[in-house]
Amino acid sequence: MxxxxxxxxxxxxxxxxxxxxxxxxxxxxxxxxxxxxxxxxxxxxxxxxxxxxxxxxxxxxxxxxxxxxxxxxxxxxxxxxxxxxEGLMTHNPVVDVRAPRGGKPLPKALGVDEAVQLAEHLEHDDDPWLEARDAAMVELLYGSGLRVSELTGLDVVPSTEAARAGRGWIDVPQAEVQVHGKGGKRRSVPLGQAALQALAHWLPLRNQVPGMLMQPTPGASSTALALFPGRHGTRLTVRSVEQRLKRRSQLAGLSTPVHPHMLRHSFASHLLQSSGDLRAVQELLGHASISSTQVYTRLDFQHLAQVYDAAHPRAKRQ
Structure with a gap:
């Protein structure tokens, strides 16, 4: 030394x-x-x-x-x-040297079967109130591609206070969710049939939080307007969603714990695989630049490459 x-x-x-x-x-x-x-x-x-x-x-x-x-x-x-x-050097030979930029890792997405398995999982031993809420959250994360912060910021009805606070809301009659995204940008995202069914089951149960005044009216408080409250009557936090989703994925038997952004990646990847419409996926995700969405074309190619490697007789060298 x-x-x-x-x-x-x-x-x-x-x-x-x-x-x-x-x-x-x-x-x-x-x-x-x-x-x-x-x-x-x-x-x-x-x-x-x-x-x-x-x-x-x-x-x-x-x-x-x-x-x-x-x-x-x-x-x-x-x-x-x-x-x-220490007075031993007059210059630093490393000060202007930077490491090469590493390749950006691909986002992790579930396979279609795994995503459906997670969404359709039913925990019979769980509290029916929690089960209905968690099922609706999964359908919005996967079915509409929401960020977890966008999910927790949703209200049951639009309000002036929600607009000032940067919150979105669901519009069940129009089958849409109005999202307040990054940079204060708003976008409308369709609600699929599965999400509408999950919300139809959840909304009547939502009002049954003990000791909580649930008044989904434009003049109600933020807590009363929250689409997804916790058991203590407060708006559900991002951390709580992460914990509930991880638990659900484990109970559903998935091979890896699922975090909310993985469902957003799955939404984008599966939609692009089926439609090939990159611009539409960009709009639904709320990406300001198409370059942010193009990463999912790499995911799509990765999926095709895996299919090729598994099925084509010339894919693997002897």
């Missing part, structure tokens, strides 16, 4: 009081730096920006991810900042 590295690790451990795991990762990253410098016949104090750029390029070509390289560079950068404070 180089004495400078040893001193720096003592500094981050005892003076900065970083976690033991972080110190261990710093040690590994600095040992990598030391190995690279020694291979180039350099001391750590002789390293220049050009050397760092070449090493990063080499590690990237060897398969290191952009995120992994960013973490390595962060450790190296901190080390050279410390050397500068």
């Amino acid at each position: 180089d004495p400078l590295v040893t001193r720096y690790l003592e500094h981050v451990r005892f003076e900065k009081r970083l976690a033991e795991r972080t110190c261990t990762l710093y040690r590994l990253d600095l040992m990598r730096l030391l190995d690279l410098a020694q291979a180039a016949k350099l001391t750590l104090l002789q390293v220049q920006t050009g050397h760092v750029r070449r090493w990063v390029a080499h590690m990237h070509s060897a398969g290191r991810s952009g995120r992994g390289l960013a973490l390595i560079l962060s450790a190296w950068r901190g080390f050279y900042v410390w050397l500068g404070r």
